[in-house]
Amino acid sequence: MENNQDIKVTPLHSRHIALGAQMSPFAGYDMPIQYEGITEEHNAVRNACGVFDVSHMGEVTVDGPEAERFVNHIFTNDIAGAPVGKVFYGMMLHENGGTVDDLLVYKRGANSFLLVINAANIAKDVDWIMSHASEYDVKVTDISDFTAQIAVQGPLAEQVISNVLRIDGSPLAFYTFEEIIDPHTGKPLLLSRTGYTGEDGFELYAEPEVIESCWDRLIESGECKPCGLGCRDTLRFEVGLPLYGDELSDTISPIEAGLGMFVKLDKPEGFIGRDACAAQKAEGVKQKLVGLEILDRAIARHGAEVLSPEGEVIGTVTTGYRGISVDKSIAVALIDARYASKEQQGLSVRVRRKTYPVAITPKRFYKKSYKQ
Amino acid sequence: MKTYYNPTHEYARVDGNIAYIGITDYAQHALGNIVYVDMPEVGDDVTAGEDFGAVESVKAASDLFSPVSGAVVEINEHLIDNPRLINEDADKNWIIKVELTDPSELDSLMDEETYKAHCEAEAKH
Numbered sequence: 289m290e291n292n293q294d295i296k297v298t299p300l301h302s303r304h305i306a307l308g309a310q311m312s313p314f315a316g317y318d319m320p321i322q323y324e325g326i327t328e329e330h331n332a333v334r335n336a337c338g339v340f341d342v343s344h345m346g347e348v349t350v351d352g353p354e355a356e357r358f359v360n361h362i363f364t365n366d367i368a369g370a371p372v373g374k375v376f377y378g379m380m381l382h383e384n385g386g387t388v389d390d391l392l393v394y395k396r397g398a399n400s401f402l403l404v405i406n407a408a409n410i411a412k413d414v415d416w417i418m419s420h421a422s423e424y425d426v427k428v429t430d431i432s433d434f435t436a437q438i439a440v441q442g443p444l445a446e447q448v449i450s451n452v453l454r455i456d457g458s459p460l461a462f463y464t465f466e467e468i469i470d471p472h473t474g475k476p477l478l479l480s481r482t483g484y485t486g487e488d489g490f491e492l493y494a495e496p497e498v499i500e501s502c503w504d505r506l507i508e509s510g511e512c513k514p515c516g517l518g519c520r521d522t523l524r525f526e527v528g529l530p531l532y533g534d535e536l537s538d539t540i541s542p543i544e545a546g547l548g549m550f551v552k553l554d555k556p557e558g559f560i561g562r563d564a565c566a567a568q569k570a571e572g573v574k575q576k577l578v579g580l581e582i583l584d585r586a587i588a589r590h591g592a593e594v595l596s597p598e599g600e601v602i603g604t605v606t607t608g609y610r611g612i613s614v615d616k617s618i619a620v621a622l623i624d625a626r627y628a629s630k631e632q633q634g635l636s637v638r639v640r641r642k643t644y645p646v647a648i649t650p651k652r653f654y655k656k657s658y659k660q
Numbered sequence: 661m662k663t664y665y666n667p668t669h670e671y672a673r674v675d676g677n678i679a680y681i682g683i684t685d686y687a688q689h690a691l692g693n694i695v696y697v698d699m700p701e702v703g704d705d706v707t708a709g710e711d712f713g714a715v716e717s718v719k720a721a722s723d724l725f726s727p728v729s730g731a732v733v734e735i736n737e738h739l740i741d742n743p744r745l746i747n748e749d750a751d752k753n754w755i756i757k758v759e760l761t762d763p764s765e766l767d768s769l770m771d772e773e774t775y776k777a778h779c780e781a782e783a784k785h
Contacts, residue, residue, distance in 0.1 A: 326718045327693050518719050585696050585740070587716050609718060610695040617696075640698065640714060 298343035299496035315407035317344040322516040330519040337442035338515035346410035352426035366552040381561025385541035436499035441489030486527030486656040528652035534606040543568040576628040579649040582617035588637040597634030664769035672727040680754035688750040730758040
């Protein structure tokens with residue numbers, strides 16, 4: 289057990305302890321990894337409904353007359369002219385194309401945006417955003433410490449928030465949101481039809497008191513299982529969603545990660561890192577993320593080496609598990625692009641002292657089921 | 661038959677010069693659902709205090725440290741397709757069978773009483 293004085297807790301921390309969660313430090317926060325078990329929680333989200341405390345995530349607001357222009361300058365996706373209530377996924381990039389972070393951008397008003405960033409990157413991102421903001425008429429505010437967040441995920445999520453929280457999510461399409469008043473506490477709540485599991489679901493943002501109340505009612509209802517970060521990782525991995533630090537990093541570009549669809553190279557005013565991405569697209573990348581199926585029961589986890597047919601190290605596994613919804617040993621690996629074609633034969637992974645043959649597969653091992 | 665324990669939660673159940681090596685019930689409980697057991701091959705040598713394989717839960721791989729030295733004379737092949745047998749009964753479902761080369765190594769392992777106290781102390785942390 290890590291005994292770190294500086295470790296942060298979320299507003300729901302005491303509730304996790306009371307539920308008997310296995311806790312572990314993650315991105316500077318003492319977070320629940322599992323309650324009943326990763327497999328049980330994973331299956332609850334695939335088949336019914338689960339609730340996650342994701343209050344560790346960072347939130348930054350960007351407001352002002354030039355907010356849209358500024359966000360479009362630092363963000364790979366194109367938010368120009370979007371309607372209020374729309375959510376975008378994309379990245380902030382270094383000039384060389386490496387990824388500062390991946391994030392969600394919420395358009396709250398003509399001149400008002402909310403950026404949701406990874407917990408591990410809050411300090412770095414805020415510094416980076418501020419450093420580029422000086423030439424724009426915008427106000428950037430880090431509201432992470434005042435914002436709590438839960439994710440209600442699974443095919444029954446819409447029904448559960450309706451039954452338990454009296455919140456009607458049915459008008460929202462995937463990747464849209466609404467700012468509402470929580471009927472129970474009478475306070476503002478941002479309801480977003482988004483998630484990180486490959487299932488339908490909602491993310492709820494509000495001040496801690498509101499989120500604590502929602503969490504308590506969801507848990508007491510029994511309609512929704514508390515889920516830890518353990519299954520959040522297995523769920524996102526099976527549907528090919530990247531985790532910053534594994535599939536994206538300061539040295540991995542979204543083009544290399546196969547996320548080019550979120551990089552709008554033709555935005556009229558460009559964006560930071562655009563030219564590097566354009567060059568990678570035109571000239572081809574040197575490293576590429578691929579899916580791997582291990583043709584054995586062995587599990588190739590983060591850091592396992594990928595070997596060429598000649599036995600040379602050509603890359604490493606970024607995430608790997610024995611799939612839960614997919615009964616196979618599967619992994620995502622960042623490898624030398626020359627070996628990254630589906631036809632490539634003879635690759636293997638090293639796990640402890642043995643090597644196992646692998647086949648290249650799509651990175652999406654399990655089909656997403658979002659509500660359109 | 662007498663059972664000896666490693667502080668890292670492997671047991672050696674000794675019958676003559678044969679030791680059945682597995683993980684304890686405490687260890688399987690801490691790991692949760694076991695999805696894979698990485699075992700050596702028959703004929704491989706294992707060394708006391710050194711790793712000879714791993715048990716893996718969904719979340720993580722845990723190395724297995726041998727309590728004794730010797731040659732692997734049998735592996736529990738049922739675990740290849742059904743690693744969860746360890747969750748069902750960790751004592752019964754040993755992982756490898758080793759022919760001891762140095763029975764005096766057993767003297768440095770924990771007996772059942774000492775091991776129980778060790779687990780209780782660990783659970784308090």
